[in-house]
Structures are given as structure tokens and as C-alpha cells.
């Protein structure tokens with residue numbers, strides 16, 4: 001299965017971690033960038049399309065600005081990113097130019113992905129670049145991204161980009177070999193897990209134990225990105241990016257890294273976007289009848305099944321649905337604000353009409369806008 005998925009993968013999103021391209025002590029690792037671009041160029045020679053999500057702006061900016069350590073304050077991080085991003089692009093551009101390849105810079109924030117129109121615009125631009133044979137180099141737009149609009153880490157961003165460009169495979173290159181049974185730096189008997197068929201709680205727990213050296217992610221965000229990709233029918237390979245030649249070799253059958261299989265169920269792009277790109281603005285708790293209707297019978301959510309409403313949201317926002325015990329099981333786009341929902345929760349449709357007058361929608365969440373998690 002692994003070999004077949006790797007052989008067939010045509011469009012690949014490749015995430016490159018900070019430590020592979022920059023270090024705080026010596027700045028950009030130009031030799032290493034050359035090795036990476038050689039490998040990426042070899043993939044392109046093999047007829048594959050590559051979209052890169054690269055970190056390293058902040059780390060490279062730290063060196064350039066002569067800062068003491070990784071900045072804690074957001075404005076200093078943003079300043080470092082502004083200085084580092086242009087250097088990072090300069091390095092990639094020069095390195096790819098050597099091989100006759102053209103690159104393009106794209107900086108994204110969560111907001112660009114959460115707004116469906118901007119999401120589709122970004123998709124068009126990226127698809128056009130790919131068709132023109134250009135290698136897009138994506139990073140978070142750190143200089144403008146404050147917490148509310150940040151993706152926050154590039155593993156998550158790469159997962160979202162994989163969905164954005166409708167990739168066949170997500171490859172996460174880092175300074176570790178993949179997911180281990182335990183943290184290999186603390187426990188020498190830890191072993192690499194070559195294949196994960198499903199991301200269970202046990203896997204998530206193991207991922208939480210291991211951190212990489214630079215960057216914001218660690219294994220936990222990589223596994224979460226893989227989990228989301230799997231829901232979209234995408235496989236993920238997490239592997240070490242330090243070894244020259246290994247990347248093209250894995251596509252020819254060499255064994256390396258941790259490979260995570262996709263799920264059989266594949267969400268549509270729109271439902272995946274609702275489930276994983278949008279952030280929930282609130283929550284509705286449902287009675288047993290409504291849970292059953294949504295989960296087993298694929299129905300829309302009506303006001304009568306709602307027992308509680310939390311959060312502050314407007315029509316069109318995303319909310320999660322929980323059962324009585326508070327366990328989240330679905331997410332969708334609501335047709336009513338939290339204020340209105342608080343008035344009509346528990347009411348039958350006829351009673352809603354009496355309370356509010358005839359509405360545009362009877363459903364609180366239409367089943368086309370609802371994803372069972």
C-alpha cells in the first residue's frame with residue numbers, strides 16, 4: 001500500500017522544518033538548502049508537482065538581527081520573520097535557479113483559508129503556478145498574523161495547503177526520523193513506527209512525548225496534520241530531511257520515516273474546510289434524538305433537538321455539536337445567531353414560526369453544511 005501510494009503520488013506538498021534550513025548560531029544553512037533543492041528537483045524530473053511549505057524565517061531573522069534567543073514577544077518574532085523571510089526566499093531562489101527552476105513566494109494566514117472566497121482564490125493562484133511549472137514556496141505571513149488569524153505552526157499550515165491544492169501526498173521533512181514508540185532522545189530503546197494505519201489516541205499520546213529542536217511544532221502537530229490529511233484521503237510521510245538523496249529514494253521504494261495511511265472515507269473539499277480549516281465560534285448541545293438523527297440518519301439539525309447554546313456567533317459561523325455529556329461529535333455552519341438560537345432552542349418548527357415569523361431556513365444546520373467527526 002505504502003509503495004503504491006508513493007509511486008502514484010503526483011502532486012506533493014512538502015513541509016520543510018526550520019532546523020533543516022537555518023540555525024540560530026549560523027543563520028541559513030546554504031549547503032543544506034542546495035541538497036534539498038537537488039532532491040526536490042529530482043522529484044520534478046520524475047514528473048511530480050511539488051509545493052513547498054517552508055519554515056525558517058524567524059530562525060534566520062534571529063541570526064541576522066543578532067538576537068540572543070528565540071523571541072518571546074510577538075512583535076520581535078514578527079520583526080525577525082520580516083528580516084528572515086526575504087533571506088530565506090533569496091536562498092531558495094538562488095539554489096533553485098542553479099537548477100533552472102523558477103519559484104514563487106506565497107504568504108498565508110488562517111484568515112486567507114477561513115474565508116471561502118479567499119481560499120478559492122488562493123487555490124486558483126497555486127494551481128496556475130503549478131501548471132506553469134513554478135515551485136510555490138509558502139510560509140505563514142508571520143509579520144501580520146496575530147493570534148486570532150494565525151495558523152500558528154507550519155505542520156498545520158502544510159496540512160491545510162495539501163487540502164488547498166488537492167495534493168496526493170503530504171511529506172513532512174524534519175530533523176527526526178519519524179514517529180517513535182517513545183521519545184528516542186530519552187529512551188534509546190524506542191523504535192521507529194514505519195506504518196500507521198489509523199491515528200488512534202495511543203498514537204496521539206506517543207506523538208505528544210517527542211519534540212523537535214527548532215520550530216514551533218514537534219511531533220504532536222505533525223500527527224494532527226496527518227490525521228486531518230487522512231480525512232481528506234491523503235497519505236502523509238514524516239521523515240528526516242537531513243540525508244541527501246533519501247527523499248527521491250523513498251519514491252523508488254527505499255524505506256524511511258513514518259507513513260500514515262489515508263482513511264477510506266473522503267470528505268468533500270467543502271466539508272473538510274468546515275471540519276478542519278474553520279474555527280468553531282460556539283457550541284450546541286443536543287438531546288439523544290437529535291444526535292441519533294444527525295449521526296445515524298444523516299438529517300439536518302432542527303431547533304427542537306437543542307438543549308443548550310454556548311458562545312457568541314452569527315449566521316454562517318461554524319459551531320460544534322455535542323451530546324448531553326459535552327462530547328463533540330459534529331461541526332457545521334449555523335443559520336441562526338447564538339442570540340436567536342437561545343430563544344428558539346427546544347422549540348418545534350411551528351413554534352419557531354410563531355416566535356420569529358417565517359424564516360429563510362427551518363434547519364439550524366443544514367446537513368450539507370454538517371460534518372460528523
Ligand code: GLU
Nearest residue numbers: 055056057058153154215
Ligand atoms: N513561520 C515560522 C517561520 O518561518 C515557522 C513556524 C513553524 O516552524 O511551525 O519561522
